[in-house]
Amino acid sequence: MSEHSEQGPAHHEEDHHEEEHHIVPPLVYIVIVSILLIMTGLTVGASYIEMGVFNPIIALAIGVFKATLVVLFFMHVKYSTKLTKLTVFAGLFTFLALVGMTLADYISRAWGRW
Amino acid sequence: MSDSPAVAHAATHHEHPPYQRHHFETAAQQFDATNFAMWIFLLTEIMFFGGLFTAYLIFRNWYYPAFVQGSHQLNIWWGTANTGVLITSSFTMAMGVWCSETRRKNGLVLCLILTFILGLGFLGIKTIEYSEKIEKHHVPGFHYSVKSFVDPASDPEIYKEYHDKPLAPDMAQKTQIYFFLYFAMTGMHALHMIIGIAILGFMIFRARAGAYTNGHVTYVENFGLYWHFVDIIWIFLFPLLYLISRHQ
Numbered sequence: 001m002s003e004h005s006e007q008g009p010a011h012h013e014e015d016h017h018e019e020e021h022h023i024v025p026p027l028v029y030i031v032i033v034s035i036l037l038i039m040t041g042l043t044v045g046a047s048y049i050e051m052g053v054f055n056p057i058i059a060l061a062i063g064v065f066k067a068t069l070v071v072l073f074f075m076h077v078k079y080s081t082k083l084t085k086l087t088v089f090a091g092l093f094t095f096l097a098l099v100g101m102t103l104a105d106y107i108s109r110a111w112g113r114w
Numbered sequence: 115m116s117d118s119p120a121v122a123h124a125a126t127h128h129e130h131p132p133y134q135r136h137h138f139e140t141a142a143q144q145f146d147a148t149n150f151a152m153w154i155f156l157l158t159e160i161m162f163f164g165g166l167f168t169a170y171l172i173f174r175n176w177y178y179p180a181f182v183q184g185s186h187q188l189n190i191w192w193g194t195a196n197t198g199v200l201i202t203s204s205f206t207m208a209m210g211v212w213c214s215e216t217r218r219k220n221g222l223v224l225c226l227i228l229t230f231i232l233g234l235g236f237l238g239i240k241t242i243e244y245s246e247k248i249e250k251h252h253v254p255g256f257h258y259s260v261k262s263f264v265d266p267a268s269d270p271e272i273y274k275e276y277h278d279k280p281l282a283p284d285m286a287q288k289t290q291i292y293f294f295l296y297f298a299m300t301g302m303h304a305l306h307m308i309i310g311i312a313i314l315g316f317m318i319f320r321a322r323a324g325a326y327t328n329g330h331v332t333y334v335e336n337f338g339l340y341w342h343f344v345d346i347i348w349i350f351l352f353p354l355l356y357l358i359s360r361h362q
Contacts, residue, residue, distance in 0.1 A: 050361045073208075091157035099246075
């Protein structure tokens, strides 16, 4: 019973949260832009280290991380409605499915032999 | 049937902010609907740039040596500087959205002007890079020169850093595909920047008149989404074009 009453107000607050426009404070933006600039330095630094196949993997991993921060905080997806979250996810999924299926065709052939 | 539209309108009319269109129940509903529409537009943009990224991936695997040497021609420091400029402009744009939400008119105008200047700075650096390519005849087409690739030592500035081996003439020709994709992707990105800067110029004038600090943040918010999206494209263009082939 106590568990239920504890869940009640929290759930109500979340509903209320979605109703009104959330204002992201400047401190969040400052933290995010700092991380983005540091990650840019890191990805340039990583490109100077010989890592073979891991060079592109690390560069893209850092890129995905930076893009995720931009989408969640600068583009406010973390604070937006479920509809927006679903829309962004659907776009990402469709993009990856299309690229994945296209590459699957190329990968399953012998390179340069068609 | 019985009531004229004007009467029906008057009967159901209720108080709302001046920027709320009549077909929306609340201002919040209007914000959500336009926000959703903006995201749908950005999804079509993802698909559009996605095609270019996929072409780049496939051709890079196909003509790997040509893509490696092509990318050695790019100046990593201009690329890094431009990444910094663009990320900073995304920050000033995000701060602009905050100023709009908290109704700070002067702050909003300042943020928009800073974003505008940083956007122009990005294009300025891109112009320097493009003019280098034009001077070296690295723009695909009739005037394209494979000299830097069949005889890397003839290009001392690049050679002293990478010590590339000469490419066979047929593979050297494939560097045109690298530069075609380079110009297509960065050019399409730059076109988005130019459109964004033009809209920013319009917004600066409107913001000075107090247009976005009266509680109506939709326009600034949705333009911010566009600007950050263009930033994200660059976040992927930068490593793919400039960084990943340094050691190959």
